[in-house]
Amino acid sequence: MGKPGLAGGAQGARELAALAQTVCAALAEGAATRGGPLPDGGPQAVAARLTAATGPALPDEGTGAEEALRTLVREMAAGAADPADPHCVAHLHCPPLAVAAAADLAASALNPSLDSWDQAPAATALETHVTEALAALVYPAAHAPQALVTTGGTESNQMALLLARERAARAGRRPVQVVCGANAHHGVRRAAWLLGLPRPVVVATPSGVLDPAAVDRVLHGLAPHTLLVATAGSTDSGAIDPLPALAECAARHAAELHVDAAYGGPLLFSDRETAKLAGLDAAHSVTLDLHKLGWQPVAAGLLAVPDGAALDPLGHRADYLNAADDTEAGLPDLLGRSLRTSRRPDVLKIAVTLRALGRTGLGALVDTVCDAAGALAERIDRHPDLELFARPTISTVLFRPREATDDDIAELRRRLLYDGRAVLGRARAGGRLWLKATLLNPRLTAADLDALVALVAAAPAPDEPGPPRLPHPTHPFTTEGTTPR
Amino acid sequence: MGKPGLAGGAQGARELAALAQTVCAALAEGAATRGGPLPDGGPQAVAARLTAATGPALPDEGTGAEEALRTLVREMAAGAADPADPHCVAHLHCPPLAVAAAADLAASALNPSLDSWDQAPAATALETHVTEALAALVYPAAHAPQALVTTGGTESNQMALLLARERAARAGRRPVQVVCGANAHHGVRRAAWLLGLPRPVVVATPSGVLDPAAVDRVLHGLAPHTLLVATAGSTDSGAIDPLPALAECAARHAAELHVDAAYGGPLLFSDRETAKLAGLDAAHSVTLDLHKLGWQPVAAGLLAVPDGAALDPLGHRADYLNAADDTEAGLPDLLGRSLRTSRRPDVLKIAVTLRALGRTGLGALVDTVCDAAGALAERIDRHPDLELFARPTISTVLFRPREATDDDIAELRRRLLYDGRAVLGRARAGGRLWLKATLLNPRLTAADLDALVALVAAAPAPDEPGPPRLPHPTHPFTTEGTTPR
Numbered sequence: 001m002g003k004p005g006l007a008g009g010a011q012g013a014r015e016l017a018a019l020a021q022t023v024c025a026a027l028a029e030g031a032a033t034r035g036g037p038l039p040d041g042g043p044q045a046v047a048a049r050l051t052a053a054t055g056p057a058l059p060d061e062g063t064g065a066e067e068a069l070r071t072l073v074r075e076m077a078a079g080a081a082d083p084a085d086p087h088c089v090a091h092l093h094c095p096p097l098a099v100a101a102a103a104d105l106a107a108s109a110l111n112p113s114l115d116s117w118d119q120a121p122a123a124t125a126l127e128t129h130v131t132e133a134l135a136a137l138v139y140p141a142a143h144a145p146q147a148l149v150t151t152g153g154t155e156s157n158q159m160a161l162l163l164a165r166e167r168a169a170r171a172g173r174r175p176v177q178v179v180c181g182a183n184a185h186h187g188v189r190r191a192a193w194l195l196g197l198p199r200p201v202v203v204a205t206p207s208g209v210l211d212p213a214a215v216d217r218v219l220h221g222l223a224p225h226t227l228l229v230a231t232a233g234s235t236d237s238g239a240i241d242p243l244p245a246l247a248e249c250a251a252r253h254a255a256e257l258h259v260d261a262a263y264g265g266p267l268l269f270s271d272r273e274t275a276k277l278a279g280l281d282a283a284h285s286v287t288l289d290l291h292k293l294g295w296q297p298v299a300a301g302l303l304a305v306p307d308g309a310a311l312d313p314l315g316h317r318a319d320y321l322n323a324a325d326d327t328e329a330g331l332p333d334l335l336g337r338s339l340r341t342s343r344r345p346d347v348l349k350i351a352v353t354l355r356a357l358g359r360t361g362l363g364a365l366v367d368t369v370c371d372a373a374g375a376l377a378e379r380i381d382r383h384p385d386l387e388l389f390a391r392p393t394i395s396t397v398l399f400r401p402r403e404a405t406d407d408d409i410a411e412l413r414r415r416l417l418y419d420g421r422a423v424l425g426r427a428r429a430g431g432r433l434w435l436k437a438t439l440l441n442p443r444l445t446a447a448d449l450d451a452l453v454a455l456v457a458a459a460p461a462p463d464e465p466g467p468p469r470l471p472h473p474t475h476p477f478t479t480e481g482t483t484p485r
Numbered sequence: 486m487g488k489p490g491l492a493g494g495a496q497g498a499r500e501l502a503a504l505a506q507t508v509c510a511a512l513a514e515g516a517a518t519r520g521g522p523l524p525d526g527g528p529q530a531v532a533a534r535l536t537a538a539t540g541p542a543l544p545d546e547g548t549g550a551e552e553a554l555r556t557l558v559r560e561m562a563a564g565a566a567d568p569a570d571p572h573c574v575a576h577l578h579c580p581p582l583a584v585a586a587a588a589d590l591a592a593s594a595l596n597p598s599l600d601s602w603d604q605a606p607a608a609t610a611l612e613t614h615v616t617e618a619l620a621a622l623v624y625p626a627a628h629a630p631q632a633l634v635t636t637g638g639t640e641s642n643q644m645a646l647l648l649a650r651e652r653a654a655r656a657g658r659r660p661v662q663v664v665c666g667a668n669a670h671h672g673v674r675r676a677a678w679l680l681g682l683p684r685p686v687v688v689a690t691p692s693g694v695l696d697p698a699a700v701d702r703v704l705h706g707l708a709p710h711t712l713l714v715a716t717a718g719s720t721d722s723g724a725i726d727p728l729p730a731l732a733e734c735a736a737r738h739a740a741e742l743h744v745d746a747a748y749g750g751p752l753l754f755s756d757r758e759t760a761k762l763a764g765l766d767a768a769h770s771v772t773l774d775l776h777k778l779g780w781q782p783v784a785a786g787l788l789a790v791p792d793g794a795a796l797d798p799l800g801h802r803a804d805y806l807n808a809a810d811d812t813e814a815g816l817p818d819l820l821g822r823s824l825r826t827s828r829r830p831d832v833l834k835i836a837v838t839l840r841a842l843g844r845t846g847l848g849a850l851v852d853t854v855c856d857a858a859g860a861l862a863e864r865i866d867r868h869p870d871l872e873l874f875a876r877p878t879i880s881t882v883l884f885r886p887r888e889a890t891d892d893d894i895a896e897l898r899r900r901l902l903y904d905g906r907a908v909l910g911r912a913r914a915g916g917r918l919w920l921k922a923t924l925l926n927p928r929l930t931a932a933d934l935d936a937l938v939a940l941v942a943a944a945p946a947p948d949e950p951g952p953p954r955l956p957h958p959t960h961p962f963t964t965e966g967t968t969p970r
Contacts, residue, residue: 004584004850005582007581007583007587007782008516009567009569010517016583019583019586019587020509020587020590021502021505023594024505025502027595031493039607043606046606046607047610051610051614054840057615058622059840062840062842063840065583065584065587065841068588069841073591076595076608076611077591077595080597080608081604081605082494085493091805092827093598094596095491096492096594098500099504101596103554105587106562107782108782108834109512109586109782110565111581111586111776112561113578118902119566119568119575121523122560123564125528125535126557129535129536129542132542155825186803190801196680235805236805299829316671319911319913325892329899330528340636340640340784341639341671342639343637344783344784348558348561352553352558355542355553355556356550356553358543358546358548361547410811414811
């Protein structure tokens with residue numbers, strides 16, 4: 001075995017180029033071995049195959065870079081649930097763009113760390129530049145909008161609650177009381193727990209979205225200085241709360257408003273879809289997440305605020321990173337833009353994607369997946385054996401076989417998973433359990449949608465053998481003029 | 486511009502292979518443009534060059550994948566502080582191994598998300614397997630050691646404090662009181678703030694490490710059920726607190742012990758260095774960070790515990806991710822292994838590195854950088870114009886020109902930065918400011934060390950022009966038998 005090379009510098013770039021080819025070959029080999037949306041056999045079989053193929057995780061002696069990459073990357077690809085497969089549609093788990101994944105390689109190789117300027121000179125400038133532009137998309141009329149880069153919607157919501165907690169504390173007020181809908185992301189209550197805040201008051205959402213009249217009653221009964229958390233794109237159904245009415249309601253009660261637009265936020269890229277987010281810029285903070293509708297590898301979260309001064313409570317000094325005399329001498333730092341210290345420049349892949357596609361290119365991808373969801377919903381609605389929950393708001397479609405019980409549906413989902421045939425999600429809505437298809441793949445074809453419908457409609461009873469895996473044809477999902485990207 | 490391709494599947498792997506070559510070429514080009522450890526000109530010049538070269542961050546129309554990658558990756562490389570350069574030695578900011586950066590590309594392309602099995606079948610198994618092995622390295626005698634994967638030492642310490650907070654809460658005790666040394670990482674007090682805990686009691690560390698007698702006095706005056714945080718490898722000097730004595734002291738007062746071994750932890754890989762961590766396994770939890778001495782791209786943090794049951798307070802249920810009936814049916818999930826929801830498999834690059842190098846290969850790298858630090862300290866100690874603070878414990882060397890004031894030293898560091906000639910750190914120790922060289926580059930040569938010493942010793946007075954950049958020769962830093970890797 002040779003000496004392990006470094007990724008940095010001109011020499012490292014050459015070494016990395018060779019190893020990247022090994023990785024891509026292993027990815028292709030693993031995908032071919034898998035031959036479908038996920039490996040078959042279920043959790044125990046997948047774990048057993050991985051262990052058999054790889055052996056001890058920390059051997060005394062190494063096998064060298066080439067062998068280790070070939071073996072482990074191949075096994076990871078063979079054992080992946082690949083969101084680029086047309087039948088992997090369970091979650092807000094997008095197929096990343098090749099350009100974004102490639103850009104992420106440069107982040108790994110250069111390894112800038114954003115906690116001090118002298119670890120990340122250009123990356124510091126790039127993050128500032130890109131987050132300003134994205135915050136301006138959310139807050140077009142604001143004077144000095146800014147955004148934090150986070151590990152995802154969950155951390156963005158944590159930061160929103162933390163900023164609200166600190167605003168209350170600095171004003172000498174009582175701990176902030178969070179109010180959210182039953183449709184809010186589970187991370188909101190977890191964030192309150194993390195931060196030592198009172199348990200959130202949860203407003204029922206029988207229609208799938210917050211009812212401003214119900215929120216009004218709840219806020220009326222609470223002390224002022226609550227934080228209302230609304231959702232623009234719920235995890236279960238993609239529903240968007242009525243933002244303008246909620247913003248008015250919050251203002252009436254002197255409550256603050258945070259909008260979790262982790263899923264829906266990128267509708268802003270689309271001239272056609274952006275109107276669904278009217279009222280968003282009335283929020284004190286907005287969660288975005290470009291590893292959902294932004295086609296980024298995880299992590300690509302953001303928290304936007306209309307004025308960067310709102311981020312001041314995160315300000316932090318550590319003498320070895322941003323000593324006062326260095327700051328006075330003009331050395332900038334982003335230590336106060338995160339609770340992490342070392343921090344990967346996730347902004348690079350975002351910046352490259354924004355430049356490669358432009359706003360309109362991203363908007364076209366958004367339109368494409370929204371169209372695909374509409375087309376899937378139509379097919380389900382027309383199908384005699386399937387029931388559609390509702391027309392999709394964004395790109396999530398809930399449906400179920402008409403004759404099935406909730407238990408049947410949970411079992412069907414698991415069977416499709418264990419057989420390696422489809423990755424479908426599940427959601428409870430209107431008191432019943434539904435299958436969930438979250439369409440984030442802009443390359444889905446009409447035939448893919450037909451095949452997905454057929455797969456569920458033709459699902460055998462639990463004791464029958466399943467049909468063979470379906471082929472994945474390549475025609476566009478609609479022939480009426482929408483260009484698939 | 487063509488349609489943007491996805492990274493997944495066999496087709497995506499081919500597209501990615503082509504784009505990865507573009508990235509590596511741009512990395513090489515940017516490194517050549519930079520021609521040193523960091524760009525010259527200081528923060529304003531770096532930001533101005535970036536903006537001039539790239540223009541608006543969110544253009545309406547895109548430029549395509551190739552152009553965007555070429556432009557932004559080249560500018561990021563040209564504007565990087567590259568830890569693979571021999572004169573970029575400020576921080577615990579390592580030059581990543583090419584094999585680790587390449588493995589990280591597969592994580593971006595496959596995009597498994599560890600919050601549910603159906604987004605990450607093989608990755609779920611791999612994380613479980615690798616974290617068990619690393620936890621067993623920390624706790625060799627424990628029955629069921631486990632570890633969380635985190636974004637770094639800062640989050641690991643947050644999680645340690647959170648677990649302590651929850652242990653106290655579940656036992657109906659008062660909020661846990663954190664006690665740490667003045668040498669502890671700044672993230673410890675920030676974590677207490679985040680979690681709503683009382684401000685940590687800070688024990689002075691005039692010798693650079695916690696004095697067990699001083700800790701004994703502090704713990705004696707506090708209620709029981711405090712959490713003592715010790716440090717194995719301080720950020721400023723790499724000092725290691727006396728762990729066996731502190732463990733005894735904590736036990737005597739019924740205090741819990743957490744050890745922040747973010748820097749020092751990987752000494753465990755080295756047969757020669759591991760004894761410095763004797764007593765580590767007496768801790769209730771241990772922070773490790775493989776993006777320091779483990780040569781990983783950020784992020785690669787870990788929090789190890791002797792018994793996986795200690796992680797139960799993080800348990801969390803979200804119906805769409807881990808419904809009770811799915812769990813009963815045998816679907817595993819790692820939702821309770823993090824406070825994030827979507828979560829990138831940072832474990833993949835770690836797994837590939839462990840397999841490629843083996844424990845002994847990583848241990849050899851550890852030995853090499855410790856030797857380099859020893860050799861640098863010797864050169865400084867011998868130099869008539871330089872003063873050495875102390876022999877290094879791990880790989881950090883503090884030193885200063887004999888005649889310089891603290892202000893001179895801060896100014897010298899900034900001038901070397903702004904001139905693009907060296908990235909040195911700073912640390913306060915013994916009441917004075919020192920230059921800090923944190924050696925994490927296993928390819929440093931003897932000539933590199935000589936050049937670094939000469940650069941500081943020959944530093945001109947503030948109003949003189951600096952000497953030209955020094956060449957970077959390639960001889961090993963010592964000729965007495967240590968093989969550079």
